[in-house]
Amino acid sequence: MRGQRTRAEDQRSRRTKGRIKDALLVLLASRGFNELSVSELCREAGVTRSTFYRHFANLSDVVDELIDACFEVSSRNTRSGGPGGTLDNARRVAAMTEPNELRAHETLLPACQRLANDEKYLPLLMDESLAEHVIHRIYQAEIENSVPLYMGRGGLTRREAELMYLRDLYGTFFLNRALRWHKDDYWYRMHILATRATLCALDSVRGTPIVPRSAPVVTER
Amino acid sequence: MRGQRTRAEDQRSRRTKGRIKDALLVLLASRGFNELSVSELCREAGVTRSTFYRHFANLSDVVDELIDACFEVSSRNTRSGGPGGTLDNARRVAAMTEPNELRAHETLLPACQRLANDEKYLPLLMDESLAEHVIHRIYQAEIENSVPLYMGRGGLTRREAELMYLRDLYGTFFLNRALRWHKDDYWYRMHILATRATLCALDSVRGTPIVPRSAPVVTER
Numbered sequence: 001m002r003g004q005r006t007r008a009e010d011q012r013s014r015r016t017k018g019r020i021k022d023a024l025l026v027l028l029a030s031r032g033f034n035e036l037s038v039s040e041l042c043r044e045a046g047v048t049r050s051t052f053y054r055h056f057a058n059l060s061d062v063v064d065e066l067i068d069a070c071f072e073v074s075s076r077n078t079r080s081g082g083p084g085g086t087l088d089n090a091r092r093v094a095a096m097t098e099p100n101e102l103r104a105h106e107t108l109l110p111a112c113q114r115l116a117n118d119e120k121y122l123p124l125l126m127d128e129s130l131a132e133h134v135i136h137r138i139y140q141a142e143i144e145n146s147v148p149l150y151m152g153r154g155g156l157t158r159r160e161a162e163l164m165y166l167r168d169l170y171g172t173f174f175l176n177r178a179l180r181w182h183k184d185d186y187w188y189r190m191h192i193l194a195t196r197a198t199l200c201a202l203d204s205v206r207g208t209p210i211v212p213r214s215a216p217v218v219t220e221r
Numbered sequence: 222m223r224g225q226r227t228r229a230e231d232q233r234s235r236r237t238k239g240r241i242k243d244a245l246l247v248l249l250a251s252r253g254f255n256e257l258s259v260s261e262l263c264r265e266a267g268v269t270r271s272t273f274y275r276h277f278a279n280l281s282d283v284v285d286e287l288i289d290a291c292f293e294v295s296s297r298n299t300r301s302g303g304p305g306g307t308l309d310n311a312r313r314v315a316a317m318t319e320p321n322e323l324r325a326h327e328t329l330l331p332a333c334q335r336l337a338n339d340e341k342y343l344p345l346l347m348d349e350s351l352a353e354h355v356i357h358r359i360y361q362a363e364i365e366n367s368v369p370l371y372m373g374r375g376g377l378t379r380r381e382a383e384l385m386y387l388r389d390l391y392g393t394f395f396l397n398r399a400l401r402w403h404k405d406d407y408w409y410r411m412h413i414l415a416t417r418a419t420l421c422a423l424d425s426v427r428g429t430p431i432v433p434r435s436a437p438v439v440t441e442r
Contacts, residue, residue, distance in 0.1 A: 171392030
């Protein structure tokens with residue numbers, strides 16, 4: 001009996017949280033995150049403030065859960081699994097020559113570049129004041145996969161690799177933003193180009209055929 | 222006589238604007254741009270609201286003038302002058318092997334990467350809600366220099382070049398942010414790496430030796 005009641009409570013709790021999260025997406029569609037208050041969100045969701053605070057610490061907390069849902073952190077098994085796989089995937093994307101190839105195999109892209117697979121998350125991804133928050137969350141979720149790849153492939157120190165990864169992450173996030181995360185041919189083509197750019201940069205950041213003289217390892221401080 | 226009075230007026234006007242701009246930097250050092258109002262700025266600057274509105278349309282207008290000052294749009298003559306020069310400069314930076322080389326020749330970097338040469342602008346460059354505003358302003362100022370470079374070097378269409386430039390601009394801006402624009406050895410080393418990354422990406426975005434098969438031109442929509 002006790003177990004059933006708990007399951008019922010869990011279900012109700014999940015529904016309430018879902019309503020609050022959906023309400024935030026509705027509000028973000030017309031206004032900036034900075035302008036919103038907990039009271040407004042409660043009004044939109046049809047819950048009391050005390051209900052809100054039973055489920056979330058504050059507005060940022062709701063955003064974090066939305067990002068995680070959008071990012072499908074729980075469905076990592078659909079992803080490549082490890083840096084080796086990721087690098088192979090990136091190589092396959094870089095070798096593509098037309099948008100439809102990538103469209104047919106878009107799971108080859110890192111999850112962070114497929115965030116807008118469900119359009120309902122678009123207001124979250126387009127909000128100006130949330131950009132750094134979202135990127136920071138992706139960074140935390142991806143860093144252990146990505147940084148070894150940068151270190152191994154690019155021959156960078158840990159800190160250099162983190163910063164180069166951050167640079168690519170910001171760049172690609174805002175590329176997505178400029179395209180409004182809209183997956184037309186153009187989006188796929190730009191992601192092929194961006195993947196090539198990232199791979200080539202990684203490959204040659206320690207010494208590249210296009211610089212006029214050999215460029216050995218930069219000395220670590 | 223008339224000319225003299227006008228010059229005196231101009232001087233007074235410049236001083237008033239300077240006071241308002243400095244006051245904004247003072248406020249930004251402790252609070253986010255989003256939280257500021259014209260009234261507060263007037264109080265900090267010691268001017269009336271009507272004085273403020275004689276010189277600026279709104280707070281964003283003050284930000285724009287600060288960015289321009291910081292960016293030294295007027296001192297373009299200190300810069301490379303044209304995409305050819307910029308590319309040669311980038312090649313020279315990419316070929317460097319230690320921080321001091323770049324420190325001794327830092328004008329080889331694009332102006333947008335040297336924004337924080339005067340520390341007083343740091344609050345402007347670190348404000349979270351102003352990042353996109355600042356980047357957009359840089360984009361507008363640099364686009365005619367940078368996009369032909371991307372088109373020529375990378376073989377991209379105009380729109381592709383704009384987007385790849387935007388990607389690099391965001392990436393490097395936030396790399397600077399992560400380093401708090403602080404020019405220690407580390408900053409110079411990261412800029413050597415980032416310049417190599419950008420050049421190599423440009424060079425190979427259309428077909429690269431590291432992809433397993435030849436990667437011809439992506440078809441334009």
